[in-house]
Amino acid sequence: MADYHFSKIITNNLEELLVLAEDVELFAEQTEWSPAVTMQINLVIEELIVNTINYGYSDARVGSIQITIKSTTQRIVLEIKDDGDAYNPLQNDMPDTTLEIEDRPIGGLGIFLVKNYMDTFDYAYSEGHNCINLSKQL
Numbered sequence: 001m002a003d004y005h006f007s008k009i010i011t012n013n014l015e016e017l018l019v020l021a022e023d024v025e026l027f028a029e030q031t032e033w034s035p036a037v038t039m040q041i042n043l044v045i046e047e048l049i050v051n052t053i054n055y056g057y058s059d060a061r062v063g064s065i066q067i068t069i070k071s072t073t074q075r076i077v078l079e080i081k082d083d084g085d086a087y088n089p090l091q092n093d094m095p096d097t098t099l100e101i102e103d104r105p106i107g108g109l110g111i112f113l114v115k116n117y118m119d120t121f122d123y124a125y126s127e128g129h130n131c132i133n134l135s136k137q138l
Contacts, residue, residue, distance in 0.1 A: 004031045004071045012053045012063035012084065017046055020067065031071045037138065040117040041069075041076065047110035048080050048089060048132055056084025056130065078118075078134045087130060088123040090115070 006027040010016040021042050028038035049065060057063050065082040089111055115121060118134040125131070 006069040009066045012057050044114045047114055051089040052082050055087045076136045080132045082130050086125040090123050
């Protein structure tokens with residue numbers, strides 16, 4: 001069983017997300033993820049990093065976000081670690097998807113998708129860093 005590793009550090013700049021998504025797609029090809037899994041992982045990464053950038057750097061400082069992926073034929077483990085303000089995006093309430101679209105408040109669907117696409121997820125803040133760990137069975 002082959003183990004594959006991916007790691008990249010970006011700044012808290014939304015413009016870096018496009019290159020990151022391309023890098024993840026190349027990694028996904030190497031690990032032979034299905035197109036659906038590749039799309040899900042990229043969406044999860046994008047959602048969590050956008051939240052990190054929007055809520056974790058209130059003073060507009062330049063920050064560092066590290067993305068690490070470990071993949072086997074059976075499981076993907078994803079870690080996103082940043083030096084932003086303490087912020088746990090996973091604590092937000094799940095949106096009520098039974099409401100009609102026009103009756104739903106704006107926001108929250110991204111984290112809803114993260115929680116639905118991944119099998120496990122947890123958050124910790126330690127030594128000045130937010131750390132989100134997620135996994136998905138293949």
